[in-house]
Amino acid sequence: MASHFRSTERQGSEGDDLLQPVAPETAPQAETLTPEDTGAFLKVAAPEAAPAPAVEAPEEVHVVTAAEPEASPAAQQQVSESVYSSLASDDAPVVPRTGTPTVSFKNVTLIYPAQPNKPALDDVSLDIYPGEFVFVVGHSGSGKSSLLRLITRELKASSGRVIVAGQDLTKMRNKKVPYLRRQIGTVYQDFKLLPDKTVYENVAFALECIGKPRSVIKAQVPEVLRLVGLAERMHHFPDQLSGGEQQRVSVARAMVNRPPLLVCDEPTGNLDPAISLGIMKLLDLINRNGTTVIMATHDREMVDSMRKRVIALEAGHVVRDQERGGYGYYGAL
Numbered sequence: 341m342a343s344h345f346r347s348t349e350r351q352g353s354e355g356d357d358l359l360q361p362v363a364p365e366t367a368p369q370a371e372t373l374t375p376e377d378t379g380a381f382l383k384v385a386a387p388e389a390a391p392a393p394a395v396e397a398p399e400e401v402h403v404v405t406a407a408e409p410e411a412s413p414a415a416q417q418q419v420s421e422s423v424y425s426s427l428a429s430d431d432a433p434v435v436p437r438t439g440t441p442t443v444s445f446k447n448v449t450l451i452y453p454a455q456p457n458k459p460a461l462d463d464v465s466l467d468i469y470p471g472e473f474v475f476v477v478g479h480s481g482s483g484k485s486s487l488l489r490l491i492t493r494e495l496k497a498s499s500g501r502v503i504v505a506g507q508d509l510t511k512m513r514n515k516k517v518p519y520l521r522r523q524i525g526t527v528y529q530d531f532k533l534l535p536d537k538t539v540y541e542n543v544a545f546a547l548e549c550i551g552k553p554r555s556v557i558k559a560q561v562p563e564v565l566r567l568v569g570l571a572e573r574m575h576h577f578p579d580q581l582s583g584g585e586q587q588r589v590s591v592a593r594a595m596v597n598r599p600p601l602l603v604c605d606e607p608t609g610n611l612d613p614a615i616s617l618g619i620m621k622l623l624d625l626i627n628r629n630g631t632t633v634i635m636a637t638h639d640r641e642m643v644d645s646m647r648k649r650v651i652a653l654e655a656g657h658v659v660r661d662q663e664r665g666g667y668g669y670y671g672a673l
């Protein structure tokens with residue numbers, strides 16, 4: 341299969357192909373989605389995949405909201421176990437950890453000038469491979485956000501090496517950083533939407549900033565908004581939306597440029613469990629279509645029930661790195 345990323349509209353920059361996608365055909369479909377739901381947006385491959393006009397929107401991703409809880413008896417049974425059980429990945433193939441890691445930390449130490457005697461990260465080494473879904477857990481102050489901010493080069497390691505798709509970020513020149521960031525979608529706890537722009541404009545803005553032509557913006561924005569279940573809310577402003585809807589806008593904004601890596605810092609931290617489930621379904625869908633997802637979270641129930649890879653931090657150290665792990669004891673501290 342042709343590349344999932346950057347196969348059609350190259351932006352002509354040296355950093356544009358930093359990240360390689362995982363082959364989507366190895367990933368199973370999420371059960372709530374039809375191929376039309378996901379294929380049109382996430383599996384961008386052949387040149388003919390210029391987005392089709394939105395004649396009839398396929399069924400939306402089933403996103404649970406507080407007003408619309410899961411209704412079927414089967415779903416209710418799952419809810420009684422955990423709202424996230426339906427996303428458990430025990431039957432999903434473990435992503436092979438081969439080839440070039442998407443993210444590689446080699447003996448990384450990060451010291452903030454304000455805390456010279458207490459490294460935020462201390463001698464951290466880890467590899468994350470294309471197509472993985474990784475939870476980064478640990479209690480407040482353990483270093484989760486610092487780890488993510490090294491991946492996006494918002495921070496530079498004090499020592500050691502941070503390598504993203506073969507590029508050593510500790511050596512990367514500042515002028516190349518914007519090209520790195522085009523390849524990494526980011527989602528934060530506080531959504532970071534622009535309050536005076538509509539949903540459509542918030543998502544379009546991400547493409548305008550990187551110089552995408554109007555035709556691409558007009559095609560891709562509605563498409564990604566359909567993917568996140570917000571086609572009907574395109575012309576609303578953020579303050580007219582619920583928290584879960586606002587977070588879906590920020591996921592849409594992160595994904596509209598189809599980055600191969602999505603970094604999420606406590607994206608469900610402000611949302612209640614039913615709403616969080618909708619966000620997790622989206623992230624799971626995005627991952628199953630080949631995007632590597634790295635997500636910091638405090639949410640014990642979510643981590644315990646989804647059985648993804650878990651990297652646990654404690655005072656800046658990796659204390660556990662487990663395939664299909666649970667949250668561990670960190671939430672209780």
Ligand SMILES: Nc1ncnc2c1ncn2[C@@H]1O[C@H](COP(=O)(O)OP(=O)(O)O)[C@@H](O)[C@H]1O
Pocket residue numbers: 452453454455459460478479480481482483484485486487
């Ligand atoms: N800008 C900063 N300046 C100084 N210390 C910081 C800064 N940001 C975070 N820290 C410290 O680094 C450690 C890790 O913080 P952080 O990465 O935010 O953890 P987490 O996201 O797990 O809560 C904490 O001790 C925190 O106080």
Ligand SMILES: [Mg+2]
Pocket residue numbers: 484485486605
């Ligand atoms: Mg944090």
